[in-house]
Amino acid sequence: MNKALKFPMNYFPEEVIEHIFDFIASHRDRNSISLVSKSWHKIERYSRHQVFIGNCYAISPERLIRRFPCLRSLTLKGKPHFADFNLVPHEWGGFLHPWIDALSKARVGLEELRLKRMVVSDESLELLSRSFVSFKSLVLVSCDGFTTDGLASIAANCRNLRELDLQENEIDDHRGQWLNCFPDSCTTLVSLNFACLKGEINLSALERLVARSTNLKSLKVNRAVPLDGLTRLMSCAPQLVDLGVGCYENEAEPESFASLMAAIKKCTLLRSLSGFSEVASVCLTAFYPICENLTSLNLSYAAEIQGNHLIEFVQFCKRLQLLWILDSIGDKGLEVVASSCKELQELRVFPSDPHDEEDNNTAVTEVGLVAISAGCPKLHSILYFCKQMTNEALITVAKNCPNFIRFRLCILEPNKPDHITSQSLDEGFGAIVQSCKGLRRLSVSGLLTDKVFLYIGMYAEQLEMLSIAFAGDTDKGMLYVLNGCKKLRKLEIRDSPFGNAALLADVGKYETMRSLWMSSCEVTLGGCKRLARNAPWLNVEIINENENENGRMERNEEDEREKVDRLYLYRTVVGTRKDAPPCVTIL
Amino acid sequence: MENVGVCDEFVNLKATELRLGLPGTEDGGEEERQKVSCCKSNKRAFPETEKDIESTGKTETASPPKAQIVGWPPVRSYRKNNIQTKKNESEGQGMYVKVSMDGAPYLRKIDLTVYKQYPELMKLLENMFKFSVGKYCEREGYKDSEFVPTYEDKDGDWMLVGDVPWEMFVSSCKRLRIMKGSEAKGLGCGV
Numbered sequence: 032m033n034k035a036l037k038f039p040m041n042y043f044p045e046e047v048i049e050h051i052f053d054f055i056a057s058h059r060d061r062n063s064i065s066l067v068s069k070s071w072h073k074i075e076r077y078s079r080h081q082v083f084i085g086n087c088y089a090i091s092p093e094r095l096i097r098r099f100p101c102l103r104s105l106t107l108k109g110k111p112h113f114a115d116f117n118l119v120p121h122e123w124g125g126f127l128h129p130w131i132d133a134l135s136k137a138r139v140g141l142e143e144l145r146l147k148r149m150v151v152s153d154e155s156l157e158l159l160s161r162s163f164v165s166f167k168s169l170v171l172v173s174c175d176g177f178t179t180d181g182l183a184s185i186a187a188n189c190r191n192l193r194e195l196d197l198q199e200n201e202i203d204d205h206r207g208q209w210l211n212c213f214p215d216s217c218t219t220l221v222s223l224n225f226a227c228l229k230g231e232i233n234l235s236a237l238e239r240l241v242a243r244s245t246n247l248k249s250l251k252v253n254r255a256v257p258l259d260g261l262t263r264l265m266s267c268a269p270q271l272v273d274l275g276v277g278c279y280e281n282e283a284e285p286e287s288f289a290s291l292m293a294a295i296k297k298c299t300l301l302r303s304l305s306g307f308s309e310v311a312s313v314c315l316t317a318f319y320p321i322c323e324n325l326t327s328l329n330l331s332y333a334a335e336i337q338g339n340h341l342i343e344f345v346q347f348c349k350r351l352q353l354l355w356i357l358d359s360i361g362d363k364g365l366e367v368v369a370s371s372c373k374e375l376q377e378l379r380v381f382p383s384d385p386h387d388e389e390d391n392n393t394a395v396t397e398v399g400l401v402a403i404s405a406g407c408p409k410l411h412s413i414l415y416f417c418k419q420m421t422n423e424a425l426i427t428v429a430k431n432c433p434n435f436i437r438f439r440l441c442i443l444e445p446n447k448p449d450h451i452t453s454q455s456l457d458e459g460f461g462a463i464v465q466s467c468k469g470l471r472r473l474s475v476s477g478l479l480t481d482k483v484f485l486y487i488g489m490y491a492e493q494l495e496m497l498s499i500a501f502a503g504d505t506d507k508g509m510l511y512v513l514n515g516c517k518k519l520r521k522l523e524i525r526d527s528p529f530g531n532a533a534l535l536a537d538v539g540k541y542e543t544m545r546s547l548w549m550s551s552c553e554v555t556l557g558g559c560k561r562l563a564r565n566a567p568w569l570n571v572e573i574i575n576e577n578e579n580e581n582g583r584m585e586r587n588e589e590d591e592r593e594k595v596d597r598l599y600l601y602r603t604v605v606g607t608r609k610d611a612p613p614c615v616t617i618l
Numbered sequence: 619m620e621n622v623g624v625c626d627e628f629v630n631l632k633a634t635e636l637r638l639g640l641p642g643t644e645d646g647g648e649e650e651r652q653k654v655s656c657c658k659s660n661k662r663a664f665p666e667t668e669k670d671i672e673s674t675g676k677t678e679t680a681s682p683p684k685a686q687i688v689g690w691p692p693v694r695s696y697r698k699n700n701i702q703t704k705k706n707e708s709e710g711q712g713m714y715v716k717v718s719m720d721g722a723p724y725l726r727k728i729d730l731t732v733y734k735q736y737p738e739l740m741k742l743l744e745n746m747f748k749f750s751v752g753k754y755c756e757r758e759g760y761k762d763s764e765f766v767p768t769y770e771d772k773d774g775d776w777m778l779v780g781d782v783p784w785e786m787f788v789s790s791c792k793r794l795r796i797m798k799g800s801e802a803k804g805l806g807c808g809v
Contacts, residue, residue, distance in 0.1 A: 116689035173696065199696040227696070308700060309725070312718075334701050335716075335725070385691050385698060416691060443691050474692075500690070525689070 045070075049078045058083045077101055084108065085520075085545050087125055087149065088570065091605045092133035104143035104168075105130075111548050111599050112498075112523055114148055115173060118550055118597065120574065122612040128155045129610075135162035143168040150174070156181030160188035168194035178203035179228065186212035194222040196249075204230030211236045220244040224251035226275045226306055231255045242267040251275025254308060259287045265294040273327075274298070276306035276314075288317065296320045305329035305355075312340035322347045326374075331355040331381045338364055346371045352409075357383040358394040358416060365399030369406025377412040378403060387418075387443060397424035400440075404431035412437040419450040420477055425459025429466035438463055439474035445501035445526070448478040455479055461486035464494075474498040481508040488515020496521040509533035513540050523548040531558030538566045546601035554598055557591030562600070563618035570607060571600045571618040713788060719747045719765070719796035730788045736780055743767055747796055754780045759802070766802035769794045778802070 043051075052075060055061055065075040081104040084090060096102065109125020127149050134141055141163040151174045159166065166189045179202065185195060186209055210233050213220075220240070225232070232255050241247060241264050249272060250264065256277035265271065295301075301321050307314070307330055315336060325348045330341060334357065341356065342364040348354075351372040358380050360368075368375070380395055397420045403410065404427065411434050420442050440460075448455055456477040464470060464487050471493055475483060479502035487494065488511035495518055503509065509529040512522065513536065522544065530553030541547060556573070563571040574597035607617045713730040726746055733739045740751055752763040759778050760766045767779040771790040779787070779794070 113689065115694045116692050117695055118689045173694065199694065201696065331697070332700055381697065382691060382693065383701065385693050385701075386686055416693075441691055445687070445690065498692075500692070 045074055048074050052078050056081070080104060081143075082106070086601050086603075087130070088605070088608050089545070089601060089603045092130045094605065096133060096137045096139060100137070100139070102134075102139050103141060103165075104145075105134075105141065106145040106147075107149060108147045109149035109174075111546060112148075112521070113525070113548055113550065118525070119599075120612065120614050121175075123574070123615060124608065124610055124612070125149045126610060127151045128158075131155045131158050131162070135159075139163075140165055142166055143170075145170040145172075146174055147172045148174065150176040151181070153177050153181035153184070157184040157188075160184040165191060167191055168196075170194065170196040170198070171200050172198040173200060175201040179205045179207050179209045179230070182225075183207060183209035183212040186210065186217075187214065190214075190217070191219055192217065193219050193246075195220070196222055196224045197227050198224065200227050202228055204228050206230040208233055208236065210240060213240050215239075215243070218243045218245065221246050222249040222273075223247065224249065224275060226251040226253050226277075228253045228255075234260050238263055238267065244268075245270075247271065249273035249303075251305060252277045254278035258291060258314075262287065262291045262294045265291075265298055269294075269297040270300055271298055272300050273303040274301055274305070276304070276310070278309040292317045292320065299324070301325070303327035303329075305332075307333035307336065310335055312336045315340055315344050319344070319347065323349060326350050327353040329353075329355040331357055331379065333357065334359075334383060342367050348372060350374055353377045355379040355381070357381050359383045360395070362395055362399035362402070365395060366402040366406075369402040372407060374409060375403075375407040376409050378407075378410065379414040380416060381414075382416040382443060385416075385443070394418050397421050400424060401427050401431075404428040408432075409434075411435055414439040414441075414474075416441045416443060418443050419447065420456060420459065421449045421451050422454065422456055422459035422462075423449075423451075425456065426462040429459075429462035433466045434469065435463070435467040436469055437472040438467065438470060439472065439498070440476055441474065442477040445476070446478045447476075455482070457483040457486065461490075464490040469493055472496045475502060476500060480504050481511070484508040484511040488512050491516055493518055495519060497523070499524045499527055501526045503527045503529060506530055506533035506536075510536055513537055519543075520545045522546075524550070524552060526551040528553050530554050531561075534558055535562055535565075538562060541566060541569055541600060542602055544602070546599065548597075548599050549595075550597040552594075552598075554595050555591060556593045556595055559595055559598055560591065560618050568602055568604070569600050570603050571598070572611070573598060573616045573618065575614055575616070713791075715769075715791055715793050717743065717746070717794040717796070719749075720798050720801070722747065728794075730791060735784050736787075739779070740767070743794075743796065749796070754778075760799070763799050766797050766799050767794060768797050768802060 048071070052061070052064065055064065058081065061075060061079060065072045076098055078101065079099045080101060082095065082099055082102055083106045084095070085108050087107045087109050107127070107130065110119050110123060113119060114123070125148060127146060135158055142165050144159070151171065156177055159169075161184075169185060169192075182195075182202075185192065213236075217240075223240075223244075232253065234256065237252075237256070238260075241250065247268050248270065250268065251273070252261070252264070252275060254277050256264070261277060265274070295317055298321060302324060304318060304325055304327070310333065312335070322344060328345070328348060328351055330336065333341075338359045338361050341360045345351070345354070345356075345360070345364070346367050349371055352374050354368065354372065354375060354377070356379070360380070365380075368378075380399070382394065384394070395415070395417050397417070400415055400417070400420075401424050403413075410432055413435065414437075417440075420440065449459070456475075457480055460475050460479070460483050464473070470491055473487070473491065473494060473496070475498070481504045484503060484507075487497070494516045497512060497516070497519065499522075506529055508527070509524070510533050512519065513533070529549065534549070534554050535558060559571055559573060563569065573595050611617055714727050715730060717726045717728055728742065730739070733742070736754075744751055747765075749765045750763070751765065751767060752760055754760055759780075768776050769779055769787070769791045770776055770793050772792060776795075782790070
């Protein structure tokens with residue numbers, strides 16, 4: 032039989048195959064394609080423009096560039112997730128500079144860079160701004176290490192900049208004139224988000240920039256933009272789709288408020304609203320004219336707006352798909368959301384009083400969660416902070432919402448049982464994993480025994496990320512998960528009694544995962560050393576923040592039964608990293 | 619699956635033994651364990667909370683702050699800091715409290731320690747928000763005023779400004795709200 036007939040695709044010219052590959056965006060699919068044959072591997076390599084690297088230490092910049100020389104868009108993640116909660120020392124790592132340096136030297140035509148939990152310096156930003164002529168988009172999430180001077184370089188030198196999106200970064204604000212650095216010729220901005228900057232900005236520079244950026248769709252300003260400033264901005268950009276509002280604390284006349292409302296009415300394309308970090312409740316009312324159009328609403332920083340005002344507003348947002356809110360909305364408020372927001376897909380309820388200092392009773396409970404599950408049929412992602420929960424509620428939620436992809440429940444008090452029956456919450460979470468067959472991300476909390484992990488291992492077939500805190504009884508718990516969850520990629524555990532037996536039972540498992548984090552568990556130095564010996568393709572990092580050099584040396588020789596404070600291990604093709612600080616030991 | 623080998627000091631083979639039964643079916647007593655409410659003895663201890671529980675109602679002093687666990691609850695530091703600064707601002711040097719007025723789109727902040735008595739404070743509020751508060755009388759509060767100054771105290775209750783001695787007011791006031799007269803009817807000592 033003619034081979035060309037049997038395997039036609041192999042005989043297409045390369046350009047045709049490449050064109051077909053263009054339709055395949057998912058990096059996982061592309062990884063699979065590259066395994067089919069040598070020729071496909073080659074074609075895929077040269078046609079890959081977007082690369083996602085979930086752990087910047089899994090590979091080196093040089094190897095990345097060798098394999099994908101036509102790279103245009105790069106996503107990099109640095110520090111482990113628990114760095115968000117102060118569990119990782121500041122100097123741990125995740126530096127951007129080596130990447131920019133290598134990309135620049137190789138003259139890669141970089142256009143987009145997305146970073147999460149990386150350490151970025153002004154120097155890197157400057158190098159970035161000068162090295163890539165077609166650079167279009169910079170998105171930084173939870174990064175630190177840079178100042179507004181770095182932003183000035185980006186503004187000044189990136190001629191084709193379309194997107195500058197700064198989300199929740201710690202940026203040293205030099206109160207300089209970085210906004211002025213956008214040249215008059217820069218008119219290509221589509222998205223500008225500087226909500227996390229703490230300092231003053233040059234308002235007139237901002238206004239001129241917005242006025243000349245006729246393609247601007249997304250604008251999120253910081254606290255320094257007062258009410259009438261916002262009005263002027265919205266007046267020159269009625270085409271805005273996404274708006275982040277600043278602070279209304281400065282004095283304003285009633286006429287200013289009326290002008291704001293008039294400007295808002297003209298923004299008929301506005302679909303997404305956020306910010307409101309220091310505003311009186313009444314300010315929200317200025318947005319009533321467009322609230323019916325909103326599909327995304329983030330009021331999770333609006334600590335000043337009282338529950339009843341939140342409820343009044345949200346009930347009119349009938350098209351909401353995404354809602355991030357504080358628990359001051361209360362169960363009653365969630366019931367209103369459940370009856371009004373039938374299109375809701377993602378809900379996050381954050382604690383307004385994380386350390387329970389104010390003894391208020393307006394936080395949310397299992398009642399709100401059940402109401403939402405009953406009222407919102409399209410809900411697939413939830414993050415819910417609450418003070419109490421019951422198995423019955425979770426079982427009901429599981430029945431109502433079998434489509435959860437992400438389910439993260441955080442009961443504020445560790446080890447808290449079902450508040451009615453005093454039992455553990457094993458059955459409740461068990462119901463969730465059994466019902467939600469597509470569940471990819473799960474965070475558990477409350478009183479939990481090994482049993483919940485038996486359920487997770489048995490039912491959570493699609494689970495990719497699991498977060499565990501103050502849960503379980505014995506190593507069996509962790510083993511159920513490692514043995515059962517075939518698609519597990521990230522496992523992070525704190526304050527749970529899992530030890531060496533669980534850690535060492537199946538070393539090969541870690542090759543299928545991106546990373547494992549264990550802190551305040553029962554694993555010992557000896558166990559970690561053995562793991563490192565048996566798995567040379569893993570970086571096994573021990574983090575001991577309080578150790579000085581001498582202390583650590585003594586410990587090593589002394590006692591391998593010493594419990595490890597923080598363990599972070601991850602697969603890598605490039606071996607031990609060279610940039611680890613003294614508090615990190617790589618075994 | 620890589621075999622760990624025979625028992626040694628690091629690995630307890632029995633602990634890794636997985637069987638079809640649910641955990642604890644051989645041991646018995648597992649059912650009891652499920653009912654235990656809080657702290658379990660094999661868990662690493664975390665700081666206990668010590669809260670005074672008053673049987674007779676509220677106390678003068680605030681309850682001691684609950685002990686905090688590092689990195690818990692899992693809220694991003696950035697987010698925690700943003701909500702925290704608001705609290706700190708009203709508890710720092712000077713006694714800054716936020717003042718809002720019904721119908722006004724803006725908030726103001728004032729330092730209560732700057733004033734010596736109620737009349738000074740009232741004068742400032744009247745000037746700041748351009749309203750007139752009328753006379754305060756103990757029994758009927760701010761009778762016939764279009765706007766009435768109220769405040770939220772440490773217990774979360776809304777009180778009429780002027781009901782308690784000045785020093786007590788300064789130490790317990792968390793925020794001020796200038797309410798519409800019609801809404802304030804329920805407040806005040808006389809009612």
